[in-house]
Amino acid sequence: MSERPNIIYIVAHDLGRMLGCYGRGFKSPNLDRFASEGALFNKTFCTTTACSPSRGCAWTGQYAHTNGLMGLVNRGWSLPVERRTIVDHMNDAGYHTALVGLDHVRKFREDHRFQEYAPADPRTAVAADNAIEFLKSRQGKDQPFYLNMGTIEVHGSQWGTWHANREKTGAEPLVERYGWPQAEDAPIPPTYKDHPSVQREMANYQACISYLDFHLGRLFNAIDRLGFRDNTIVMFNADHGMEGLRGKGTLYELGMEIACMMRGPGITPGTKVDHLVQNIDYVPSFLDAIGVDVPEGIQGRSFWPLLTDGDYTPAEKVYAERNFHGGSNGTYSDGTPTNLDPMRSVRTEKYHLIQTFGEGRKSSWTPETVPQVNEKFRMYPSQVFPGCPDPREKVELFDLEKDPHDWHNVANDPAYANVRDALMKDLDTWRHETKDPSLEGPIPDEQNPWPDAPSY
Numbered sequence: 001m002s003e004r005p006n007i008i009y010i011v012a013h014d015l016g017r018m019l020g021c022y023g024r025g026f027k028s029p030n031l032d033r034f035a036s037e038g039a040l041f042n043k044t045f046c047t048t049t050a051c052s053p054s055r056g057c058a059w060t061g062q063y064a065h066t067n068g069l070m071g072l073v074n075r076g077w078s079l080p081v082e083r084r085t086i087v088d089h090m091n092d093a094g095y096h097t098a099l100v101g102l103d104h105v106r107k108f109r110e111d112h113r114f115q116e117y118a119p120a121d122p123r124t125a126v127a128a129d130n131a132i133e134f135l136k137s138r139q140g141k142d143q144p145f146y147l148n149m150g151t152i153e154v155h156g157s158q159w160g161t162w163h164a165n166r167e168k169t170g171a172e173p174l175v176e177r178y179g180w181p182q183a184e185d186a187p188i189p190p191t192y193k194d195h196p197s198v199q200r201e202m203a204n205y206q207a208c209i210s211y212l213d214f215h216l217g218r219l220f221n222a223i224d225r226l227g228f229r230d231n232t233i234v235m236f237n238a239d240h241g242m243e244g245l246r247g248k249g250t251l252y253e254l255g256m257e258i259a260c261m262m263r264g265p266g267i268t269p270g271t272k273v274d275h276l277v278q279n280i281d282y283v284p285s286f287l288d289a290i291g292v293d294v295p296e297g298i299q300g301r302s303f304w305p306l307l308t309d310g311d312y313t314p315a316e317k318v319y320a321e322r323n324f325h326g327g328s329n330g331t332y333s334d335g336t337p338t339n340l341d342p343m344r345s346v347r348t349e350k351y352h353l354i355q356t357f358g359e360g361r362k363s364s365w366t367p368e369t370v371p372q373v374n375e376k377f378r379m380y381p382s383q384v385f386p387g388c389p390d391p392r393e394k395v396e397l398f399d400l401e402k403d404p405h406d407w408h409n410v411a412n413d414p415a416y417a418n419v420r421d422a423l424m425k426d427l428d429t430w431r432h433e434t435k436d437p438s439l440e441g442p443i444p445d446e447q448n449p450w451p452d453a454p455s456y
Contacts, residue, residue: 004093004144004290004291005144005231005232005233005264005265005289005290006138006144006145006146006147006228006231006232006233007090007095007144007145007146007147007232007233007234007235007286007289007290008131008146008147008149008223008232008233008234008235009086009146009147009148009149009235009237009282009286010149010150010151010216010219010234010235010236010237011055011058011102011149011150011151011236011237011238011239012150012151012153012154012212012236012237012238012239012259013051013102013150013151013152013153013154013155013158013238013239014051014154014155014156014238014239014240014241014242014243014248015154015209015212015238015239015242015258015259016238016240016241016242016247016248016254016257016258016259017238017241017257017258017259018154018189018205018209018242018259019031019032019035019209019259020032021035021036021040021261022042022259024187024189025187025189026186026187026205026206026209027185027206027209027210027213028209028210028212028213029213029217030213030214030216030217030220031213031216031217031236031259031261033217033220034216034220034234034236034261034263035261036269036270037263037269038234038261038262038263038264038267038269038271039261039262039263039267039268039271039272039273039307040260040261040271040272040273041260041261041262041273041277042272042273042274043273043274043275043276043277044237044257044258044259044260044273044277044278044279045256045257045258045276045277045278045279045318045320045347046058046239046240046241046256046258046278046279046320047063047064047278047279047280047318047319047320047321048063048064048070048240048320048321048322048323049240049241049248049249049250049251049255049256049320049322050071050072050240050249050322050323050324050325051072051104051239051240052069052071052072052073052074052077052079052104052105053069053070053071053072053077053323054239054240054279055103055104055105055150055239056069056079056105057069057278057279057280058237058239058279058280058282058283059079059085059086059087059105059283060079060083060084060085060086060280060283060298061086061280061281061282061283061284061298061299061300062280062297062298062299062300063280063299063319063321063434064321064323065321065323065434065435065436065437065438065443066299066434066435067079067080067083068080068083068447068448069105069448070323070324070443070447070448071323071324071325071339071445071446072324072325072326073104073105073106073107074104075324075326075339076446076449076450077324077446077447077448077449077450078105078106078107078111078448078449078450078451079105079106079448080448081106081111081451084295085105085112085283086146086148086282086283086286087112087113087114087146087148088113089283089286089287089292089295090146090286091113091115092292093287093290093292094143094144095143095144095145095146095290096115096116096138096141096143096144096145096146097113097114097115097116097145097146097147097148098114098115098116098117098118098134098145098146098147098148099112099114099116099117099118099148099149100118100119100127100130100131100134100147100148100149100150101118101119101120101121101122101126101127101130101131101149101150101151101152102120102122102127102150102151102152103120103148103150104150107450107451108451108453111451114148116134118130118131118133118134122150122151122152123151123152123153123177124151124152124153124211124212124215124216125177125211125215127149127150127151127215128149128215128216128218128219131147131149131219131222132218132219132222132226134147135147135222135223135226135228136226138228139226139227144290146286149219151212153208153209153211153212154205154208154209154212156243156248156380156381156382157379157380158208159174159178159201159204159205159207159208159381160201160204160377160379160380160381161174161200161201161204161376161381162376162377162378162379163379163380164378164379174204174207174208177211178204178207178208178210178211179207179210179211180207181200181203181204181206181207182203182206182207185203185206186199186202186203186205186206187202188202189202189242189244189254190254190367190405191241191242191243191244191245191246191247191254191382192244192245192367193245193367193368193370193373193385195373195384197373197374197375197376197384198373198384201381201384204381205381216236220234230265231265232264232265233262233263233264233265233267233286233289234262234263234264235260235261235262235282236259236260236261236262237258237259237260237261237279237282238258238259238260239258240255240256240258241254241255241256241257241258242254243380243381243382244381244382245364245365245366245367245370245382245385246364246365246366246405246406246407247382248382249322249325249326250322250364251320251321251322251343251344251345251354252354252364252405252406253352253398253400253404253405253406254405254406256320256345256347258279260277260279262307264289266289266307266308267307267308268307271307273303273306273307275303275306275314275315276314276315276316276317276318276347276348276349277303277315277318278300278315278318278320279300280298280299280300281300281301281302281303282300283298283300284298284300284301284302284304285300285302285303285304287302288302288304288305289304299434301315316348316349317346317347317348317426318346318347319344319345319346319347319427319430320344320345320347321342321343321344321345321436322341322342322343322344323340323341323342323438323443324339324340324341324443324445325339325341326338326339332358332359332360332361333359333360334358334359334360334442335442336358336359336442337445339445340358340442340443340445341356341358341361342356342357342358342438342442342443343355343356343357344357344427344430344431344436344438345427346423346426346427346430347400348423349400350399350400350401351397351398351399351400351419351423352397352398352400352406353395353396353397353398353411353420353423353424353427354395354396354397355394355395355396355424355427356392356393356394356395356396357438358442360391361391361392362387362388362389362390362391362392363388363390363391363392363393364388364392365385365388366407366408367407368407370385370386371386372386373385374386393409393411393412395411395420395424396409396411397409397410397411397416397419397420397423398410399416
């Protein structure tokens with residue numbers, strides 16, 4: 001076996017922190033057990049809340065407006081081929097690199113420069129099977145490996161009762177894949193309002209989480225059974241928050257929060273990390289763990305010393321952004337497309353400030369202000385709630401000690417004027433230091449569009 005640790009990186013879709021180990025009420029026994037065997041991160045956040053951009057940030061250790069992936073791959077964006085990622089760093093370090101399941105970062109998987117590609121089927125059961133086969137192939141080999149595994153679960157398209165694609169295919173994954181939903185076991189998370197139609201969707205969501213959890217449990221057991229436990233760092237995380245009111249796709253707390261847990265050599269079981277961490281911190285932490293210098297240009301910071309009793313100074317604030325999402329072809333009053341919603345935020349332990357730059361953007365309901373709950377929806381489960389017609393405030397500030405879910409804006413409260421001014425200054429400094437293109441005006445759509453073919 002190699003003296004340097006292997007690394008297995010697992011990312012789930014749309015999960016946020018909706019797991020038992022985070023006290024959210026959903027059942028996830030295998031992930032809960034996994035978290036207890038290593039470190040559970042309680043304040044980890046993504047740096048952008050759209051699927052592809054968030055994954056690009058985690059792979060590059062850079063903010064989305066720095067690495068260039070500011071929209072969805074399925075909407076024409078692609079991480080620039082020349083942009084170096086954790087894959088390149090691991091290749092350079094002499095690791096065998098492999099991809100299993102979903103990546104959602106570039107149009108062509110071959111442009112990621114993994115040395116081995118397993119099938120792209122993102123269903124957790126299939127991805128886990130392929131990951132286990134990969135592990136069997138690595139038994140007895142001295143070269144360390146980096147395995148990247150992504151799943152389609154628990155994306156809203158997989159558990160929403162009336163998802164449009166389901167009508168086209170006739171598939172019913174809740175029965176065929178996930179088993180029967182159990183309404184009596186499903187909690188109502190903070191992103192939703194309690195209602196019979198919501199209870200139905202949360203039962204579906206619990207079934208989807210149970211499916212993810214069961215098959216990840218098989219993978220965790222295989223890691224142990226095949227002899228990799230003692231020399232393998234395993235990270236499980238999510239790309240962004242759960243779909244719902246002020247959740248996925250927004251810069252509110254429930255959109256930015258992500259599950260993060262790690263197990264491996266040097267990590268004390270039962271560790272709880274309560275410091276601010278972001279997914280751009282993964283790359284420098286992995287490189288630190290294998291003894292490789294972190295290259296220039298990485299904007300994240302290593303938390304590996306925090307896990308191994310080294311010197312570590314917690315971050316005082318974290319930043320996030322929203323750029324492009326969705327596929328609407330309309331325009332706002334300022335002439336920008338309706339899939340562009342430029343926002344920036346800064347969060348400290350006590351406060352969270354969000355700034356909106358586009359004109360004509362709408363606000364979001366809080367659970368107590370939702371005027372009605374729909375019985376059906378057009379595509380995603382969050383559409384059980386109608387759109388809010390109210391204009392969004394340009395600046396929103398939330399007191400997290402009093403308002404942990406970002407429900408009530410206090411930006412215009414004189415009592416918070418000093419806090420608002422200081423955080424606005426911090427945000428402006430960050431935007432200039434990172435050369436945020438929004439400083440120059442609206443961000444051009446598809447700045448890094450699909451290439452015509454793989455680069456080699």
